[in-house]
Amino acid sequence: MxxxxxxxxxxxxxxxxxxxxxxxxxxxxxxxxxxxEQSQTAIDxxxxxxxxxxxxxxxxxxxxxxxxxxxxxxxxxxxxxxxxxxxxxxxxxxxxxxxxxxxxxxxxxxxxxxxxxxxxxxxxxxxxxxxxxxxxxxxxxxxxxxxxxxxxxxxxxxxxxxxxxxxxxxxxxxxxxxxxxxxxxxxxxxxxxxxxxxxxxxxxxxxxxxxxxxxxxxxxxxxxxxxxxxxxxxxxxxxxxxxxxxxxxxxxxxxxxxxxxxxxxxxxxxxxxxxxxxxxxxxxxxxxxxxxxxxxxxxxxxxxxxxxxxxxxxxxxxxxxxLLDYPIDGVSLIGELGVRLLAVQINNTARSATLKWRNTSAQGKPLTIYRDGKLLATLTDQVSEYVDNDLKNVQDGVVDLNYTVVVNDVPQSYLARANFSAAISSNPSLLMR
Ligand SMILES: [Zn+2]
The missing domain is CATH 3.40.720.10 (Alkaline Phosphatase, subunit A)
Structure with missing residues (x-):
């Protein structure tokens, strides 16, 4: 409504x-x-x-x-x-x-x-x-x-x-x-x-x-x-x-x-x-x-x-x-839009994170994804999902991961929580100890 x-x-x-x-x-x-007119003159x-x-x-x-x-x-x-x-x-x-x-x-x-x-x-x-x-x-x-x-x-x-x-x-x-x-x-x-x-x-x-x-x-x-x-x-x-x-x-x-x-x-x-x-x-x-x-x-x-x-x-x-340390979950209500409705789902067993978002003004512009300041991917704004499988080096236990998606120089972040366990890690020798 x-x-x-x-x-x-x-x-x-x-x-x-x-x-x-x-x-x-x-x-x-x-x-x-x-x-x-405003955008043509430098804003003070x-x-x-x-x-x-x-x-x-x-x-x-x-x-x-x-x-x-x-x-x-x-x-x-x-x-x-x-x-x-x-x-x-x-x-x-x-x-x-x-x-x-x-x-x-x-x-x-x-x-x-x-x-x-x-x-x-x-x-x-x-x-x-x-x-x-x-x-x-x-x-x-x-x-x-x-x-x-x-x-x-x-x-x-x-x-x-x-x-x-x-x-x-x-x-x-x-x-x-x-x-x-x-x-x-x-x-x-x-x-x-x-x-x-x-x-x-x-x-x-x-x-x-x-x-x-x-x-x-x-x-x-x-x-x-x-x-x-x-x-x-x-x-x-x-x-x-x-x-x-x-x-x-x-x-x-x-x-x-x-x-x-x-x-x-x-x-x-x-x-x-x-x-x-x-x-x-x-x-x-x-x-x-x-x-x-x-x-x-x-x-x-x-x-x-x-x-x-x-x-x-x-x-x-x-x-x-x-952008490398962007701590804001919200989206600006004025000016250019980035992505909206960013959410991150962690799969602790698979050690992966699935990011989803909406882009209601997609124009083929570059879209970049960061995790804790590390550039993970450069896509276009027509994409609305990304799976981060590169979490092998994240420590076990409870850890917060800050994901940031940027379009139009406009970021949105999401602080996901992982809880990886050594027992479920892919190395079977760990289970033998
Ligand atoms: Zn009250």
Whole structure:
């Protein structure tokens, strides 16, 4: 089911036009012309900036209700499409639909088999490269901020804070208005390339009262605070008209049907999330794959995921992490597409790995496959499967193998887990000992 609302707006239009008149639909032909014009001139990435706004526990379907009722006029201006959280059930990417793993995925582009945040535990530490770190490693002078209502998020990223990958750190202790004010001030008066602002009220109200009038009021309240951030950016752009801001709004999980009080498990309602974006999205967001190999949850896995947010921000900022050590499971929602739905199945007995992916824009371009930085194969993008039989030298026991498939200079990775055993190895003499 195509759920995307096909409209978007350009932030710069918001600067000069009043808020009510800003829902500005641009036809596809016109946007294609604009994109072509932009690609002909060198992009000044120093003017590229990104704001990710977290709306904890905001259910996709309930946001749609709020928009239909006129209660979320600010969020209504974005392109909003369905996505999913919690990884793929029964695989290495599966993670609970709690907030800790969810926000860690949103801030790393990885599932919990990389970030290792498995629950709502403030003692857990992110174990993979965060968006903050990836930006800093590319351009140390770029500044980042994490201004959050649920303090555990910044606890989970304490290492990033200690290593100064996050310049501005604020814990607002469940007071969303504190987030609105501090983030507005940071956006308007300071210089950041990336700002993460997190609101918690929809989750708090959902736990206390479930879906209903209070939950709708919580969505309305956060929409107003999102409007406060957008207003701060409009004011900023009067002084900095050349800045180009990507804005994404996203929740960390859905809520259990039918009453919405809880979450954490693997149900369609808890896994269903959304991504709202202010830029023209590519097919990864706007054209879900209708026939994913895994059709569980009614084909939900054909949609974008919360892991796609980090690569989207990186694409906008012009940050290209090293392909030989690429730690991101998601796919950019803007610009050129690489492969989609990359998955790796390990056969421990045969010591092989089967990679499968989709390429929805195959044009005969080269496709390269890496495992842990080693080039395994150069194919074309019309191929959608590869078997890695060259695993003889991988050590026995549990070992993670990072596969990366690259098309159009756009990578996607998958961290597979092997558990090879010496007893099953091909050398029969080992069995005699
Ligand atoms: Zn919650």
């Amino acid at each position: 195509l759920a995307a609302i096909n409209k978007y707006w350009d932030l710069r239009k918001l600067v000069f036009v009043g808020l009510a008149a800003t829902a500005f639909a641009v036809c596809d032909a016109e946007s294609t012309v604009v994109q072509k 990435y120093s003017q590229r900036k990104a704001l990710v706004i977290g709306v904890d526990g905001m259910q996709y379907e309930k946001l749609q209700e709020a928009i239909a009722a006129g209660r979320a006029p600010n969020l209504a201006q974005f392109t909003i499409a369905k996505s999913y959280i919690g990884g793929v059930v029964g695989t290495v990417t599966q993670q609970s639909t709690y907030s800790g793993p969810g926000w860690s995925t949103i801030l790393t582009g990885a599932w919990s088999n990389r970030h290792r945040v498995t629950g709502n535990d403030s003692r857990q530490r992110n174990q993979t490269k965060s968006i903050f770190r990836l930006i800093k490693e590319a351009t140390p002078s770029r500044r980042t901020a994490s201004i959050i209502s649920w303090n555990t998020i910044n606890d989970n990223f304490a290492r990033d804070i200690e290593l100064a990958y996050i310049d501005r750190v604020e814990k607002c202790s469940d007071i969303d208005q504190c987030v609105a004010e501090k983030a507005s001030s940071a956006l308007r008066f300071e210089v950041f390339s990336f700002v993460f602002a997190h609101f918690d009220e929809p989750d708090l109200t959902g736990h206390a009262q479930g879906f209903g009038d209070a939950y709708q009021a919580a969505i309305q309240g956060v929409d107003t605070q999102v409007g406060q951030l957008l207003a701060a950016l409009r004011q900023r752009q009067v002084a900095y008209p050349d800045e180009d801001w990507l804005i994404i709004v996203t929740p960390d999980h859905g809520r259990a049907a039918a009453d919405g009080h809880s979450h954490g498990n693997q149900t369609l309602s808890e896994k269903t999330t959304f991504i709202a974006i202010n830029k023209p999205a590519n097919a990864q967001l706007s054209a879900p794959i209708s026939d994913p190999d895994n059709m569980n949850f009614g084909g939900l896995y054909g949609n974008a995921t919360q892991a796609d947010i980090v690569p989207t921000v990186l694409a906008h900022l012009g940050v290209k992490p090293n």
